[in-house]
Amino acid sequence: MNVADSQRVDVGLKRLGLDEEKNIEDADIVVLNTCVVRQSAEDTATGLLGKLAKQKKRKSTFICVTGCMVESTTKTLAERFPQVDLWAKPQDTPKIIENIADFLDLSSDGCVENLIPEKSKFTEFVPIVQGCDKFCTFCVIPYRRGRETSKPMDQIFDEIKQLVDNGTKEVTLLGQNVDSYGHDLNPKMDLSDLMHNIHDISKLLRIRFLTSHPNDMSIKLINTIKDLPKVCKCINLPFQAGSNRILANMRRGYTRDQFLRKIDQIRNIIPDVTLTTDLIVGFPGETELDFLDSINLLKEVNFDKVHVAAYSERKGTFAFRQIEDDIPQKTKRERLNEVNKLQDTVQNNLNSKYLNKFYEVLIEGKNRDKYYGRTEGDKLVYVENLNETFIGQILKTRIIDFSPYSLIAEKN
Numbered sequence: 001m002n003v004a005d006s007q008r009v010d011v012g013l014k015r016l017g018l019d020e021e022k023n024i025e026d027a028d029i030v031v032l033n034t035c036v037v038r039q040s041a042e043d044t045a046t047g048l049l050g051k052l053a054k055q056k057k058r059k060s061t062f063i064c065v066t067g068c069m070v071e072s073t074t075k076t077l078a079e080r081f082p083q084v085d086l087w088a089k090p091q092d093t094p095k096i097i098e099n100i101a102d103f104l105d106l107s108s109d110g111c112v113e114n115l116i117p118e119k120s121k122f123t124e125f126v127p128i129v130q131g132c133d134k135f136c137t138f139c140v141i142p143y144r145r146g147r148e149t150s151k152p153m154d155q156i157f158d159e160i161k162q163l164v165d166n167g168t169k170e171v172t173l174l175g176q177n178v179d180s181y182g183h184d185l186n187p188k189m190d191l192s193d194l195m196h197n198i199h200d201i202s203k204l205l206r207i208r209f210l211t212s213h214p215n216d217m218s219i220k221l222i223n224t225i226k227d228l229p230k231v232c233k234c235i236n237l238p239f240q241a242g243s244n245r246i247l248a249n250m251r252r253g254y255t256r257d258q259f260l261r262k263i264d265q266i267r268n269i270i271p272d273v274t275l276t277t278d279l280i281v282g283f284p285g286e287t288e289l290d291f292l293d294s295i296n297l298l299k300e301v302n303f304d305k306v307h308v309a310a311y312s313e314r315k316g317t318f319a320f321r322q323i324e325d326d327i328p329q330k331t332k333r334e335r336l337n338e339v340n341k342l343q344d345t346v347q348n349n350l351n352s353k354y355l356n357k358f359y360e361v362l363i364e365g366k367n368r369d370k371y372y373g374r375t376e377g378d379k380l381v382y383v384e385n386l387n388e389t390f391i392g393q394i395l396k397t398r399i400i401d402f403s404p405y406s407l408i409a410e411k412n
């Protein structure tokens with residue numbers, strides 16, 4: 001979400017005629033887009049603000065802070081960081097561009113509307129719904145990004161159409177809870193309606209979406225994912241904990257059995273689906289037995305990827321106020337390692353089934369001399385013997401090797 005927001009700020013600043021400065025110490029304008037989903041990310045941002053205060057004494061620098069750090073605590077932050085010229089809420093891009101234009105004595109006319117890059121990447125993120133109404137006890141997002149607010153469908157269509165006209169082939173529709181898209185619009189609509197709508201954009205080849213909540217993943221949506229050829233059969237469905245007691249304390253709104261039933265429904269409708277998930281280990285009060293419930297759920301489902309994090313306290317959340325963080329760091333680390341070790345085996349087994357089979361891969365770029373892309377199921381694939389000209393193409397490939405994290409292929 002932050003990458004997509006920063007990209008839009010970048011487009012506006014370039015329209016003002018500004019160039020990117022790679023070295024922050026030489027920049028005249030700094031826009032710091034903050035993430036606060038974990039305390040360590042917020043600490044990095046505040047540390048950088050300390051450095052920028054020194055920079056400002058040395059040379060004139062306009063400092064803007066945006067992203068999730070800017071919400072209810074902004075007044076306190078403004079007192080703490082008087083060096084900041086502008087605090088802008090997430091998505092308040094026009095305000096950022098206009099203030100920077102004023103600072104530089106430029107006109108912002110024509111610089112704040114429709115902030116789509118003139119040369120788009122082959123894969124682009126498109127935020128479609130902001131905020132979250134769920135209030136899980138460990139999560140700060142609803143307090144920082146606010147309640148769910150969906151972008152109108154025609155606006156999203158125009159944005160994606162323009163990205164595609166500028167070269168994009170794959171879009172990822174983004175929301176903290178993307179499946180609840182559209183319930184706040186008038187007339188009401190949903191993610192399934194949006195997928196049908198953008199599916200008509202002729203040169204758009206792939207549609208992805210992130211992140212889902214099990215309670216909002218409807219049968220209608222699962223059927224749409226199955227029926228629409230451009231929608232990638234890949235779903236990230238966070239379960240966060242395998243124990244009913246911990247799920248209740250997290251206020252996730254479902255039980256272990258309900259989550260597993262949802263997985264069954266998805267696999268019955270889309271047998272070749274790729275499933276990934278998010279998991280927290282070491283939530284306050286998590287006993288060895290609770291943790292074992294998470295391990296057993298992982299073994300039962302066999303996810304293609306698990307984004308696992310050790311619980312850390314976030315100021316402002318219910319858990320921070322009401323539940324003592326009583327799991328030692330050492331135990332959290334051990335549980336994290338156990339999940340990663342298990343996933344190495346699970347993913348190795350799953351990836352071994354790709355060997356000698358054929359998959360279409362959208363080539364996205366080059367990393368350490370290797371060209372890479374992803375399958376429809378979001379598998380990372382390194383393809384041998386390619387050159388620059390293949391970037392942006394969908395290639396038919398044969399898988400010749402694998403590891404738990406990626407596949408190696410040759411062009412067919």
Ligand code: SF4
Nearest residue numbers: 132134135136139176
């Ligand atoms: S659904 Fe996701 S974004 Fe919303 S409160 Fe829960 S963890 Fe946070």
